[in-house]
Amino acid sequence: MTARRTVDDPTRVGYGALLRTPGAWTFLAPAFVARLPYAMLSLGIVLLVLETHGSYGTAGTVAAVSAVAQALIGPQTGRLADRHGQAAVLLPSIAVHAVSVAALIGLALGHAPAWALFLAAAPAGASVPQIGAMVRSRWVARLSDSPATLNTAFAFESVTDEFTFVIGPVLATAIAAGVSPTATLIAEAALTVAGGLAFAAQRSTAPARHPRTEGAEHVSALASPGVRLLAASFLGVGTVFGALQVSITAFAKDVGQADMNGIVYGIFAGGSMVAGVVYGLVNWRRSARQRMLACYALLLVGCSTLWAMPNLATLTVAALFCGLAIAPTLITGYTLIETLVAANAKTEAFTWLTGAIGLGLAMGSTVAGQLIDWRGASAGFTVPLAGVGLGLVALLALRHLLVAPGPASRTVARSEGRSETRSEDRGERRAGGQAAVLTPAALD
Structure with missing residues (x-):
């Protein structure tokens, strides 16, 4: 007789039980190494181009070209990974990335014109291995019969993402200051190659391939209206990352505490990490759709006060509260994606969300930078408020699209x-x- 589980008999899945999943560490350890450079590439490009060309505008534009290329091409590599297997996509991606980063370094040191830097930055960004999406697909393949454990896995992955975004920029800055900006990009490429190859070698934990069937039409994950809605909402989340990086730096400089910008941003990211850990331990009774709307609304509330903060201390507190809503929003979004697409499109679907964050980051940093030049540092904080506000309007108006297909009751x-x-x-x-x-x- 199968036991019944009701709301009065919750089952709580902890991180310890998750990490004891057979074979988990064989792909988690190399995945962490391969994901760390994800948060180093843009900053490394900015530091190198700034040193060689002396222009913030050029440096920011080259980094934006890389980020946009990654956002647009990443989902296509995710689709290929679903069809041909992760290792088959990772190996050429790693090779292209290493060559492109080397070319970018050489061109920058040779003081090449900006258009030449763009030509190297585009493939460097486009070839960034989509490790985060691939790890989530491995969890889905192993935990599809245990939804509660899968929710904890998505929480663990979001916390890992946040951790890499805290450590990555610190590592990039430390290498640039201690050695050179060139060394930062060399380290980024080396970690990508080493971690990517080690991850690709773990084929026993990889999800099954879903090759194209003769005569059958492959439908992109983006064909799902729910996936498109979540990708649009994740653009809003990306504007928070991008705008805060630029705006916190400008605000700290304006108040004469430029060396504190890393600490303030670290507290913002740390708040997200803590919230993600706690969120993953809770046995939620509300549906993922309801949680998505609630978390996104809380993120809007967190963004609403940033522009009005009078000093760095109050801005730090406001950034902390804003960060508390980030990881829960991302975790819930990935949870919803898993229910909206077929097994042969999951890696691609996860990659669309990751790409949307990267594209939103590039948009947020660019628009915030323009507003800061025009109206001052506080104006930059209105960008995430607008981005998240539009995202919440879309989610509320189209929330019916977040229901998994199928009439089963x-x-x-x-x-x-x-x-x-x-x-x-x-x-x-x-x-x-x-x-x-x-x-x-x-x-x-």
Whole structure:
């Protein structure tokens, strides 16, 4: 007889149990090494081009070209990974990345014109291995029969992403100051090659390939209206990252504490990390769609006060509260994506979200920089407010698109002892001929 799990009998899945998943560390360790450069590339490009060409505008534009190329091409590599396997895509991507970064370094040191730097920066960004999406696909392949554990896995991955965005810029800056900006990009490429090759070698944990069937038409993950909606909302999240990097730096400089900008941004990212850890431990009773709307609304509230802060101390507190909503929003978005697309498009779908963040980051930093030049540092903080505000409007208006396809119904046990059937959620499972009634937390 299959045991019933109700809202009065929650099952909590901790990080310890997650990390004891057989084979997990064989891909997590190299994945961390390969993901660390993700947060080093843009800053490394800025530092190198600034040193060789002496122009913030040129440096920022070259970095933006790299980020946009990554956002646009990354999902296509994700689609190829779904079809041909992760190793088949990783190996050529790593080779192209190493060659492109080397070319960019050589051109910058040779004081080549900006257009030549753009030509090298584009393939350098486009070939960044999509390790984060590939790791999430491996978790899906291993934990598809345990939704609660999968939710914890997505939380763990978002915390890992935040950690790399805290450590990556610090490492890039330290290498540039201690050695040279050139050494920063060399280290970025070396970590990408070493971590990427080690990750690609772990084929036993890779998800199954889904090659194109003769006569069958492959449908892109972006064909799903829900995926498009989430990608648009993640653009808004990306503007928070990009605008805060530029605006915090400008604000700290204006108040005569330029050396504090890294600490303030680190506290913002640290708040997101802590929130992500806690979020992943909670056995949520609300659906992922409801949680997405709530988390995104909290992010808007967090962004709403940044522009009005009078000094660096109050800005630090405001940035901390803004950061608390970041990781929960990302975790929930990835959770929803897993339910919206077929198995043969999951890596591509995850990559669209990652690419949307990168594109939003480039847009946010560019627009915030222009506003700062025009109206001062505080004006830059209006960019994430506008980006997240538009994202929330879209989510609220089109929230029906976030329902997983399929009319299957499930019975949800209420705390009062009654039950109701909800046709919009997937859920009824069969085990040995007996139906198991699952909670929303277990399914979402």
